[in-house]
Amino acid sequence: MKNIKIYGSGKSIPNKIIDNSFFKKTINKDDEWIFKKTGIKTRHIIEDVEEYITLITDSASQSIKNSNVSIDEINLVIMATSTPTNLFGGASIIVNRLGIRNALAFDITLACNGFNTAFYTAFQYLQNDNFKYALIIGCDCFSRWVDWSDYKTSILFGDGSGSILIGKDTEEGGLINYYYNTHCSQHDILNIRMNERESEINSVKIKNNYYDCMFMNGKDVFNYVISNLPDFIVKSLRNANLTLDEIKYIIPHQANQTILNILAEKIGISTNKILSNIEKYGNTSAASIPILLNETISKNLLEKGDIILLLGFGAGMSSSIIIFKYA
Amino acid sequence: MKNIKIYGSGKSIPNKIIDNSFFKKTINKDDEWIFKKTGIKTRHIIEDVEEYITLITDSASQSIKNSNVSIDEINLVIMATSTPTNLFGGASIIVNRLGIRNALAFDITLACNGFNTAFYTAFQYLQNDNFKYALIIGCDCFSRWVDWSDYKTSILFGDGSGSILIGKDTEEGGLINYYYNTHCSQHDILNIRMNERESEINSVKIKNNYYDCMFMNGKDVFNYVISNLPDFIVKSLRNANLTLDEIKYIIPHQANQTILNILAEKIGISTNKILSNIEKYGNTSAASIPILLNETISKNLLEKGDIILLLGFGAGMSSSIIIFKYA
Numbered sequence: 001m002k003n004i005k006i007y008g009s010g011k012s013i014p015n016k017i018i019d020n021s022f023f024k025k026t027i028n029k030d031d032e033w034i035f036k037k038t039g040i041k042t043r044h045i046i047e048d049v050e051e052y053i054t055l056i057t058d059s060a061s062q063s064i065k066n067s068n069v070s071i072d073e074i075n076l077v078i079m080a081t082s083t084p085t086n087l088f089g090g091a092s093i094i095v096n097r098l099g100i101r102n103a104l105a106f107d108i109t110l111a112c113n114g115f116n117t118a119f120y121t122a123f124q125y126l127q128n129d130n131f132k133y134a135l136i137i138g139c140d141c142f143s144r145w146v147d148w149s150d151y152k153t154s155i156l157f158g159d160g161s162g163s164i165l166i167g168k169d170t171e172e173g174g175l176i177n178y179y180y181n182t183h184c185s186q187h188d189i190l191n192i193r194m195n196e197r198e199s200e201i202n203s204v205k206i207k208n209n210y211y212d213c214m215f216m217n218g219k220d221v222f223n224y225v226i227s228n229l230p231d232f233i234v235k236s237l238r239n240a241n242l243t244l245d246e247i248k249y250i251i252p253h254q255a256n257q258t259i260l261n262i263l264a265e266k267i268g269i270s271t272n273k274i275l276s277n278i279e280k281y282g283n284t285s286a287a288s289i290p291i292l293l294n295e296t297i298s299k300n301l302l303e304k305g306d307i308i309l310l311l312g313f314g315a316g317m318s319s320s321i322i323i324f325k326y327a
Numbered sequence: 328m329k330n331i332k333i334y335g336s337g338k339s340i341p342n343k344i345i346d347n348s349f350f351k352k353t354i355n356k357d358d359e360w361i362f363k364k365t366g367i368k369t370r371h372i373i374e375d376v377e378e379y380i381t382l383i384t385d386s387a388s389q390s391i392k393n394s395n396v397s398i399d400e401i402n403l404v405i406m407a408t409s410t411p412t413n414l415f416g417g418a419s420i421i422v423n424r425l426g427i428r429n430a431l432a433f434d435i436t437l438a439c440n441g442f443n444t445a446f447y448t449a450f451q452y453l454q455n456d457n458f459k460y461a462l463i464i465g466c467d468c469f470s471r472w473v474d475w476s477d478y479k480t481s482i483l484f485g486d487g488s489g490s491i492l493i494g495k496d497t498e499e500g501g502l503i504n505y506y507y508n509t510h511c512s513q514h515d516i517l518n519i520r521m522n523e524r525e526s527e528i529n530s531v532k533i534k535n536n537y538y539d540c541m542f543m544n545g546k547d548v549f550n551y552v553i554s555n556l557p558d559f560i561v562k563s564l565r566n567a568n569l570t571l572d573e574i575k576y577i578i579p580h581q582a583n584q585t586i587l588n589i590l591a592e593k594i595g596i597s598t599n600k601i602l603s604n605i606e607k608y609g610n611t612s613a614a615s616i617p618i619l620l621n622e623t624i625s626k627n628l629l630e631k632g633d634i635i636l637l638l639g640f641g642a643g644m645s646s647s648i649i650i651f652k653y654a
Binding site for chain 1: 349352353354375376379409410411412413414415416417419420422423427429430431432433434435436437438441444448451452454455457468470471472473475476505507508509511512514515517518519520521522523528529530531533534535536537538540641642643644645647
C-alpha cells in the first residue's frame with residue numbers, strides 16, 4: 001500500500017459577511033437565538049457566480065503554491081461539490097483557470113460528506129502508478145440554495161472553498177484508517193430535490209426540470225448525528241488500533257456547534273480537541289473540512305507524526321472518518 | 328493488480344417515445360432533416376421524476392439479478408449522472424430502493440464521459456480488499472434540461488439508465504488499458520450553467536441560484552471529437568499493445584451517428600464494429616455506454632476473451648477509453 005502526504009492546502013472565503021442581525025429582518029430571529037442554537041455569528045456569502053469560481057480557483061492555487069509541486073505533475077483533480085457552476089461538472093473551468101493541462105478531472109457529489117469521499121477516492125487512484133499528485137477541492141455555495149424565508153436552514157450556511165494537494169509519500173505517514181457508513185433509508189431528511197414545470201412551445205406542451213431550495217428535517221438530522229457518530233468514531237479508532245488520546249485533533253464537518261459539543265461529551269473528549277470555525281463561516285458543506293484543515297496547518301498546530309481524524313457527515317445520510325498521520 | 332469482471336448489466340428506458348414528427352411543431356424541423364443530421368429517429372423521455380427514479384432502480388436491479396451476486400456483498404455504488412434527483416447526490420435514494428444496506432455510495436459528475444470515469448474509479452476501489460462488488464450506474468434525463476425551442480439541442484437527447492455490476496476476478500479478463508484526455512480550455516462549449524436571480528424577503532434583497540438549460544456549440548463539439556478521438560483511439564491501442572483488428576467492438580458514447588461514421592472512416596474500421604443504438608434512444612449521456620453494453624451482452628454478441636473498447640467523450644471537454652477483456 002503506497003501512502004500519501006498532504007503537500008499543500010488552501011482556503012478561500014467570500015468577502016461579503018452576513019451577521020445574525022440580518023435574520024431579524026428576514027425571519028425575525030435575533031443574534032442570541034441563532035448563536036445559542038447553532039454557534040454561528042457570521043457566514044460569508046458570494047456576491048455572484050464569478051466570485052464563486054474565483055474563490056475556488058484561489059483556494060486550489062494556494063494548495064499548489066505551498067506544495068512546491070509542479071503543475072505538470074498534477075494529473076488528478078477531484079472536486080467535491082453539490083453546487084457545481086455547471087451541471088456537467090464544475091472541475092473543468094477550475095482546471096482551465098489553474099492552467100493544468102491534462103488531468104483526469106471530475107466532480108464527486110455527496111454534500112457535506114463529499115470532501116472525505118473525494119480524499120479517499122484520490123487515495124485509491126494514487127495506488128496506481130499512472131497518478132502522481134491529486135488536487136482535491138471542496139466547495140459549495142448553499143447561500144444560493146436555501147429558502148431565505150426558512151428559519152431552519154437560512155441561518156446555517158456560508159459559502160467557501162478549501163483544498164489539499166496530496167501525493168505519494170515514502171515517509172511514515174498517511175492514511176491509517178477509513179470508515180464509512182450509509183443510512184440511505186434517511187435519504188429524504190436532507191435534500192435539494194429535482195422538480196418539474198410545464199410550459200409550451202408553439203402550443204406543444206413540454207416539461208423542464210429545476211432544483212428546489214434545500215429541505216432539511218433538522219431534528220432527524222440532529223438525531224442521526226448524535227445517535228450514530230460517537231459509535232462510528234469508536235469503531236474507526238478500534239479498527240485503527242488507536243485510542244482517542246492518540247488523536248491530536250478531530251477536524252469535523254462544521255454543521256452546528258451544539259452537535260460538536262454533544263459529540264465531544266459523548267465520546268469523552270475536550271471540546272478544544274474537536275476543532276471549530278463555525279462561528280465565523282457557518283456550514284460550508286463540502287468546503288468545511290478542507291477549510292478547517294488548512295487553518296490548522298497554517299497556524300502550525302500540526303507537527304510531523306500527529307494523528308488527526310477527519311469526520312464527515314451529511315445528506316444520504318452518509319458518514320465517513322479518515323484517520324490520518326500528518327507528515 | 329487485481330482484475331475485474333462484469334458480473335451483471337441492466338438497462339431501463341422510459342415508455343414515452345418522441346419521434347421526429349414532434350419537432351415539426353416545436354422548431355419546424357422534419358424527420359428527414361433530423362435523421363440526416365443525427366441518425367436519430369426516436370428518443371424516449373420520462374413523464375415525471377418518479378419514473379426517472381424507478382427506471383434507474385430497475386436498471387440497477389437487473390444488474391444485481393443477472394449477476395447472481397448477493398446484495399450484501401455490494402459495498403460500493405457509484406452513480407454517474409449530471410441530472411441527479413437530488414443535488415446532494417442521486418445515489419442514496421436508489422441504494423435505499425434496492426435494499427443495499429451499507430455501501431459507500433456517491434455520484435460522479437462528468438456528463439457524457441461520466442460512466443467510463445465511474446467505471447475506472449470503481450476499478451481503483453476494487454484494488455482495495457475492503458471493497459468486493461461495485462454497482463456502477465449511468466443515468467441522465469436531459470430531455471428535462473434542453474431548451475425545447477433550440478433546434479441544436481432539443482432533437483438530440485433521450486432519457487435512460489444503464490448499469491453494470493463488477494467484482495474481482497481470478498480469470499484472465501478485465502481492464503487492459505485506460506486512456507484519458509481533458510481539454511478544459513473548451514469547458515464553455517457545452518454546459519448547463521449556474522445562474523442567479525434576485526428576490527426579496529420582507530424587503531430584504533436575497534439571491535438564489537438555478538441552472539440554465541443546456542448550451543452547446545455543436546460545431547466546436549463536433550470538431551473536438553473528430554479531430555481528437557481518432558488519435559486517442561490509436562494511442563490507447565498502442566498503450567495496450569493491440570491492433571484495431573483485435574477489438575471485437577467499439578462501444579461509443581451515442582452523441583451523433585454522423586460523428587460515429589466519421590470516426591469509423593478516420594480510424595479505418597467497419598461501421599458495424601462501432602455499435603450504435605442512437606436511432607432509437609438519441610443521446611442518453613452518462614447512460615449511453617452502459618445501455619449499449621447491456622444490449623451487446625444481452626444479444627450474446629460477446630464471448631469470453633473478446634476485447635471491447637468503451638469510448639466516452641463529452642463536456643469538459645473530456646474523453647476516456649477503456650479497453651476491456653470480457654470474461
